[in-house]
Amino acid sequence: MQFPNDVQAALLFDRRVDELERIVREFMRIEGMKSGAQFNVPEAKPGVFYRLFGGDELMITFEYLDHPANMEVFRPALSSAITGILCPDIRQRLTRSRSHVLINVSHGVLGNSPELTRLMATIGRPMEGASPPQFVRRLEVATLASRIVLDHAPAQAVHWTQSDQLVPGETFEAYAAAAAPSPLHIHPFLFGDASAGKVGIRTFGARHFVGGEIRIEPSTLPWAANYETILAFLRIALVKNGYVIPDGDTFGPEDGSLSYRVTHLSAEEGDVPIFVLKPLLHKAFGFVADDYVPRERVIDDRAPPLELMPEDDEAKMDLVNEWREKRALAEGLGGRFEVRAKGDGPMPPAPPPSGPPRGAGGRPVFGRKGL
Incomplete structure (x- = not known):
């Protein structure tokens, strides 16, 4: 699923955590101040489980489990070299874990089970929360909730399931500081x-x-x-x-x-x-690279050298239209589109100009390099 409806973080501790109710109250207060969101608590088991609903149809759960997490869940993350780079002693941390808190953030009240996904596809309705802004919102809320938990109870590690990463608890704040997509998400x-x-x-x-x-x-x-x-x-x-x-x-x-x-x-x-x-x-x-085409071989895609263009008029028009569309995309986000001629021979001359010269500016440069 491109925009997974359920975003989860698991925070692992080497001791018992008794602050869950205080954590939930703090989350509702801070999120309310940040976004104006108000939450109901339709389900609560004091100190163990809290279900919140509100704030643009968000469903948020905090669950405390007074036992170690299933180590098998971490096998893919542990196989990644980046996990060892981020936290060289991650295996020892996992071994020391004695309890964990699960945070889940989703949109809507129906959930996102495979059965529901198939049903919604059958009737032609999109899943709730299936848009980029809603997905980023879930990531941001899960990040805030994780930070608040860490403020109250230092964690051995955080398992960010969206990207299957294990991050040391003490560095999660810095790792999660950038807006999505950031190293936390990729x-x-x-x-x-x-x-x-x-x-x-x-x-x-x-x-x-x-x-x-x-x-x-x-x-x-x-x-x-x-x-x-x-x-x-x-x-x-x-x-x-x-x-x-x-x-x-x-x-x-x-x-x-x-x-x-x-x-x-x-x-x-x-x-x-x-x-x-x-x-x-x-x-x-x-x-x-051997196939890099240098900038000195940029041609004017609005008036390209005729000997570089296809002989067939229809193919020539298709290529010109393709360049026009890509130029519009690049300039639409403040960039510049370039076309470069492959080879190392003399650059062919451009056809005579049919109007005043035109330029383009911007930061990123995009284009099909080479004809």
Whole structure:
């Protein structure tokens, strides 16, 4: 599901926690101050379970379980190298855990069981909360609730299930500070040969924002640099007037410091679609791919050299229309669209101008590099 209706956080403790009622009252007070939301409490078992409803149809539950969590749940997260980087002693922390608090945030009163999902699809009705703003709202509320729990009871670790990440309790505040999608929401599973200095990334969590995961094959670039580009790709897709970079196109900042090509792969059985990002240029690390087309080979896509265009008039018009549409998308979010000519020979001359010269400005640069 692209926008999972149920967002959950599990906070693990090495002691008993007796502050749940105070935590719930504090959450309702702070969330009320932040958003004006008012909550009813239709179900409560003092010190153990509280169900809240309100604030734009949000259903929020706080549950205290006075026993360790099921360690099998953490197996995928523990298999990720990033978990060990974030918390080298995570296994010892899990072993020391003696109780946990579960926080669940969803929209609507019907829940999100597989049976309900199938029923809603059958009758042609969307699931409640199935929009980007509502999904981000659930993430924000779950984050706030987790922070309040941590203020009252220091946790060994937080399991953020949306991205299947284990985060040390004492660093959760800093890790969750950025707006979604942030490192809390996008889990970078690393793969490749670290000893040879070639590490790639396959994300978990991007599907909830753009309908697919993101992969960067192992390269000599530091994985952290590639991860920053993954977050930039997501920000471009999610800002106002934003969009997912089209298949075969590239993107990078206005200063030309880096460039990545995007390839869309259809979902294989049991998986989701994949957006492959291929690094072409990263000046900070002296990286230049063999198929990178330099900026010196930019052509005017409004008046391209005739010898670079298809001979067929219909194909030529289709290409011009494609460029026009992509230029509109890029400029719609303050960027600039470029087309570059492949090869290393002399640049062909442009046709005679048919009107006054035109320019474009902006920060990100997008475009199909090469004809």
